[in-house]
Amino acid sequence: MFLRVSIRHVWFCGWLALLPAPVFAQQHDFQTTSQKALDGDADAQTTLGTMYAYGRGVEKDDAEALKWHRAAAEQGYAPAQSYLGLRHEYGWGVVQDFAEAARWYRLAAEQGFSIAQTRLGALFKEGHGVPQSDAEAVKWFRAAAELGDAEAQSSLGLMYSNAKGVPQDHGEAVNWFRAAADQGHAEGQAQLGIQYLYGKGVPKDEVVAAKWVRAAAEQGLASAQVLTAILYANGNGVAENQAEAVYWLRAAAKQGHALAQAKLAKHYISGAGTPQNFNKAYIWFNLAAANGDKESVMARDELGATLRPEDLARAQSQATACISSDYKDCD
Structure with missing residues (x-):
């Protein structure tokens, strides 16, 4: 999810x-x-x-x-x-x-x-x-x-999608997500995109899915930014573009989103969409680990063992500065 x-x-x-x-x-x-x-x-x-x-x-x-x-x-x-x-x-x-x-x-x-x-x-x-x-x-x-509240429409859509308090009905979920999305509600847009992505309540359509998820990402919804990055990385509904994937991962990572931070670190390791940089990879694995991503703990430690002591110390200091600046000083 x-x-x-x-x-x-x-x-x-x-x-x-x-x-x-x-x-x-x-x-x-x-x-x-x-x-x-x-x-x-x-x-x-x-x-x-x-x-x-x-x-x-x-x-x-x-x-x-x-x-x-x-x-x-x-x-x-x-x-x-x-x-x-x-x-x-x-x-x-x-x-x-x-x-x-x-x-x-x-x-x-x-x-x-x-x-x-x-x-x-x-x-x-x-x-x-x-x-x-x-x-x-x-x-x-x-x-x-029913009074037109977009947040409530999105929340009601989730209840139908997840069979909470009502029988599961993806068609009804889509109706409420769309009502919220049409009002510009970011969560509603993202959820509507997910319904299209997996063909729940609507015919599967990755192009439409990408449109709605990106609309939510552009409003700053971190989870939608991560999903937008995944769509670009895999070429689902959009042309594959690793640099675009990195752009959206960085946007979410700077909001403290652990999965985005871990994925951004992997891009720095592979060099996909950004110059390869093991020091930056360590920084983002470190931040993801601090935010609760368990896999990043091992990835950070394994990568840290390969860095020169001075590079490791610098990366650790930069990670601390990033958190202290509320993700404004991370590059």
């Missing part, structure tokens, strides 16, 4: 998209918004909380942001309830508490707020803060998917 769900940034951006539009369309007048918030206007309280959260028109103050979002949430305002759910799920400015996150999500979800419905579904799927239940996950994913 190449793909993994990465929800933190997806849902944080989703939250921003559903905030009152003027917050991001123009600079709010702080005094006017403050007065409305003090008067109990939940929309203004949410807007004011967001202004404090991002330092828009006022000095950034996370405690004030939390205070105003909570005030709006306690009035039953679904966007603010969803925001509090996000805070508690990820521990943004509060102690991480999945049960509290689920409580706030449910309050918003029951009002038909799609972000909350999708996040609540995800908590049920993983059993975080609520009893694990694929059926409940499907229920909430479907509610949000």
Whole structure:
């Protein structure tokens, strides 16, 4: 399985998209918004909380942001309830508490707020803060998917594809992946590509598969970047191009993707698509091993035994610098 769900940034951006539009369309007048918030206007309280959260028109103050979002949430305002759910799920400015996150999500979800419905579904799927239940996950994913939420559509597609909470139905999975993909959702695009790649729910078509997977890769989805690299390396749906494979492996490797790092190291050993460089191969095997790729541990150690001591020391230092720079200083 190449793909993994990465929800933190997806849902944080989703939250921003559903905030009152003027917050991001123009600079709010702080005094006017403050007065409305003090008067109990939940929309203004949410807007004011967001202004404090991002330092828009006022000095950034996370405690004030939390205070105003909570005030709006306690009035039953679904966007603010969803925001509090996000805070508690990820521990943004509060102690991480999945049960509290689920409580706030449910309050918003029951009002038909799609972000909350999708996040609540995800908590049920993983059993975080609520009893694990694929059926409940499907229920909430479907509610949000039918409202047009792309993340929920992709998640519901995965439930159908993997027979979780519903009978396996690749055709239905394709329908939901396509709905998400058509909205530009990276995970939905990648999953739709995989369905075409293996002919599940649709006729097998490697060209179409490569198109959708690459679309997801271009949005920065690391798992899709790895699969795009594999397609180029093997000539599946695209002309074989080892340099292109290296390009996409490097993009994913710099996001900390262990499989990409291991495969990039192998390209440096073989010289396929990039000049042969055993020192760089060692660096990427070392990084892949640090990120949990067990095969890379042996590959790193075997390669290290062939390097000159000074080259080995330099490669180890460069690997440390790469991690310390959050993969910005790796070449």
